[in-house]
Amino acid sequence: MRAAVLAFLLGIFLLQQQASLPDRRWLLLLPVALAVALACSLCRRPWLRLAALAVTGFAVGFLWAQLRAELRLADALSAAWEGRDVEVVGVVASLPRLLEHGTRFEFDVEAISPADAQVPSRLALTWYRRGEENGVRIPPVSGGERWRFTVRLRRPHGTANPHGFDYEAWLLERGIRATGYVRDQAPSARLGEDGRPSSRVLRAREAVRERLRTVLEGRPYAGVIAALAIGDQDAIPRSQWEVFTRTGVNHLMSISGLHITMVSGLVFGLVHALWRRIPPLALRLPSSKAAVLAGAVAAFGYALLAGFAVPTQRTFYMLAVVALAVWTGRVQSPSRVLATALFVVMGMDPWAVLSPGFWLSFGAVAVIFYVSAGRLGTATRLSHWVRIQGAVTLALVPLLLALFQQFSLVSPVANALAIPVVSLAVVPLTLAGALLPLDVFLVIAHELMAACGAVLERLSVAPAAVWQQHAPPAWSVPLAVVGVLWLLLPRGFPARWMGAVLLLPLALVSAERPGAGELWVDVLDVGQGLAVVARTERHTLVYDTGPAFGRDADSGGRVVVPFLRGEGVRRLDALVVSHDDADHAGGTRSVLATVPVARMWSSLADGHPLLAPDHPLSSAAAEHRRCRAGERWEWDGVRFEFLSPAPADYADSRRDDNDLSCVLKIEAAGGGALLAGDIGRAVERRLADTQADRLATTLLVAPHHGSSGSSSPAFVAAARPRAVVFTVGYRNPFGHPRAEVVDRFKALGAAVYRSDRDGALHARFTAQQGMTVIAYRAAARRYWHLP
Incomplete structure (x- = not known):
């Protein structure tokens, strides 16, 4: 049975690695595979039964995952309806998340107009407050309400980068098959409250959230209490998440499997102790079964309070399998129970294998069984607990390095403190305060969390708190x-x-690096913005850091830093911020706060906040200089030179920030790259007139994302690139790149790449092969990615 489940897991995992789904006719074999599996279980020879069950389990897993994928992909938004007004009626199906500029929520569609519009059943919508500037009042939205909206939608699409987060896979697992926004220009109407049980639970969760906000207003760890009570992880500030991540306790700061298990265990123990002391009850139902039932109900209730999100569902399914095994008296082997739970979870959610939490949670439980089975001996509970914690910490290191390229060295100490405080004190008090009209429980829970957080903060700043390295080889x-x-x-x-x-x-095994005289250029996919990493044999330069998404989120932290860490880059020899535009400089804070920088070049004015003497990031770079045309240097046989701006440009107060962009030329033996920022036609004309010989390049990152005011004929003719990259967001509102600009490069025979279509671009320049370009979306395509 265990071999069959592991084969089932392997089949599902293999299907999730496919660039496209196999032919649907293969699904006809699913009932055949199930019948064979049943027949194989009756084989008398153990080795034959084991082999047959393993092969059949693999086939069933693969075909089952394919069937579920076919059904989910069928619930799709037609490409013809992207960007068009559609009227939808449905129910707000999640806790609305308050953003800086609006509200975001999931929406279950019940009716659409026009009727021929192909709209999926679940959407992720944002209602921006920008309409308030025109006198349009945006009413509050609550979970469980039925609304009529006019929306504009687009198919699931996210950035695609090595070592990055796959947003499209995340949406697929949650059944969200389109994203969009509510149109301010069209009337929206609240149609009442939905009466389904799921909507009632949602309203109850929102009431708890409002009460927590009222009771704990202004307290620093109020967001953690909200996360522990109702699963609202968005309430935790980014700075606190960084502390929890560096100390390895981030798994405790939400409704995790550990907390649900702890609550279930506490209820189990309480019911078991009381039930057996009441003879009439004990005679009707054994106390062990009553306790198991109560523990399962408690776990289900806590999971509902958390919103029954996908990770919470996995935990509940695992506990339900254990509870059923205890109820029926079939706890023959912990490994069998774990295998059954694994089978149930994968059967319910074939996309679970894409989640790091799936591997970490099942891996941790498997290790606990592995080191505990038959080894208790005379060890005390404390020593046994310490040994298990050490074993789990060690066992998860390979997974943490593979998934996140880092793990916390202070995690054993931090967890030894945080697990008992959070799981045994903060969580029970939080639940008591959430369910009972007694504010004192919430206040005590917060103060305990604040005391624990203070210790964690001290641990997080230890010099060797975190081990970070390159992504290890898959083998x-x-x-x-x-x-x-x-x-x-x-x-x-x-x-x-x-x-x-x-x-x-x-x-x-070291991460791969360029050889002597070689150049690697990675144009990262940051949406509508720019971030480029240039590497030589021993040096790394980052040119621009992409856009900011809000106060606590930017592409520096979400894209650039994970890429650098995954590639084994621990410090930057240079950071170039081409100019003061949010889509080019928005991620600079995260990069400076995370990666040591030897030198920073920019065209930023002296009074810019990043360069202010009292700014905490002003000293993050050892040296700051302004880009100046003619400044050049050489690293490992690769030449770098700024072509613009000229020194006189900084004195011209009328000059646009875009035209102050640092234009960087990089040349190696096998070719080179030209990074032009957002320069417009005036600067292009000057460069074409005065430095035409310096503009010629192999790879060009198109100026200003391919706008109509850039890439003039003279500039394109002087650059003569073999390949051009347009860094643009999917369906961006500016219409970049413009068709006439793209045609201009095609007429020269240049290969055209777009970050919204191709993802990150990796260009290698070697003397032997010249330039080779790899598009990340093509190399790492999965069946759920847009064609």
């Missing part, structure tokens, strides 16, 4: 998992030290 991860299991074998097992040897490739 080294399963090898390291075997090494961990070998190390955790019982005492007395010979040559346990060999397990440590199998862990070495995780860190010792």
Whole structure:
């Protein structure tokens, strides 16, 4: 049975790696595979039964995942209806999230107009407050309400970068098949409250959220209390998330599997102790079964309070399997129970294998069973708990490095403090305060969390709090998992030290770097903006950092830093901020706050906040200089030179920020790149007239994203690129790149790349092969990505 479940997992995992779904006719084999599986279970020869069940389990997993994928992809927005007004009637299906400029929520569609519009059943909508500037009042939206909106939608689309977050996969798992916004120009109407149980639960959760805001207003850890009570992780400030991540306790700061298990266990223990002391009840139903039932109900209630999100569902399914096994008296083996839970979770949610939480949660439970089974001996509870915590911490290192390229070195100490405080004190008090009209519970929970948070903050700033490295080779991860299991074998097992040897490739196999004289240029996908990473043999330069998305989110933290970490870049030799536009400089704060920078070049004015002497980031770069035409240097046989702006340009107060963009030329033996920022035709004309010989390049990042006011014929003719990259957002409102600009480059025979279509672009320049370009979306395509 365990082999069949692991094969089932492998089949599902393999399907999720496909660039496109197999032919639908293969689905006809699903009932055949199920019948074969049933027949194989009756085989008498153990080895034959094991092999047959494994093969059949793999086939069933693959075909089941394909069937679910076909059904989910069928619920899609037609490309013909992107960007068009559609009237939808439905129910607000999530807690509305308050943004700086509006409200975001999920929406279950019940009716559409016009009737022939192809609109999916669940949407993610944003209602911007920008209409208030025109006198349009945006009414509050609450969960469980029925509304009529006029919306504009687009198909799921996110940025695509190595080591980055796959937003499209995240939407697919949650059944959200289109995103969009509410039109201010069209009337919207609240049609009343939905009476379904799910909507009633949603309204109850929102009432709890409002009460928490009232009771804990102004308190620093109010967001953590809200996350622990109703799963509202968005309420936790980014600075606190960074502390929790650096200390390895971020899994505790939401309604995690551990908390649901703890609450279920507390209810189990309480009911078991009381039930057996009441003879009439104990005679009708054994106390163990009553306690199991009560614990399962408590877990379900807590999961509902959390919104029954996908990660919470996985935890509840696992507990439900354990509860059923205890109820029926079939707890024969912990590994069988775990395998059954794994089968149920994957059957309900085939996309769970795409979630880091799936691997970390099941991995942690598997390790606990592995080190506990038959090894208790005479160990005290404390020593046994310490040993389990150490085993789990060690066992998760390969997964954490593969998924996030970092793990917390202070995690054992931080978790030893945070687990008992948060799980055994803060969570029960938070739930008591949320369900009972007693504010004192919430206040005490907050103060305990604040005291714990103060210690975590001190741990997070320790010099060696976090181990960060490049993404390990794929082959080294399963090898390291075997090494961990070998190390955790019982005492007395010979040559346990060999397990440590199998862990070495995780860190010792270095990330690939350019050779001497070679140049790598990565044009990252940051939507409507620009971020470029240029690497030589021993140096790294970042040109622009992409847009900011709000006070606590920008592409520097979401795209640039994860890419640098995954590629093994621990410091920057140079950071160039081409000019003061939010889509080019918006991520600079996150980069400066995370990665050491030796030198920073920019065209920013002296009074810019990033350069102010009292700004905490002003000293993050060891040196700051202004870009000036003619400044050049060489790294590892690769030449760098600024072509613009000229020194006199800074004295011209009438000059637009775009025209002050730092224009950087990079040349290597196999070709080079020209990074032109947002310069317009005036600067292009000057460069074409005075430095035409310097403009010629192999790869051009198109000026100003391919706007009609850039890439003039003279500039394009002087640059003569073999390839041009337009860094644009999907369906951006500016219409970039303009068709006439694209045609201009095509007429020269240049290969045209677009970040919205191709994702990140990786260009290699070598003397032997010249320039080669790899589009990330093509190399890492999955069936849910847009064609």
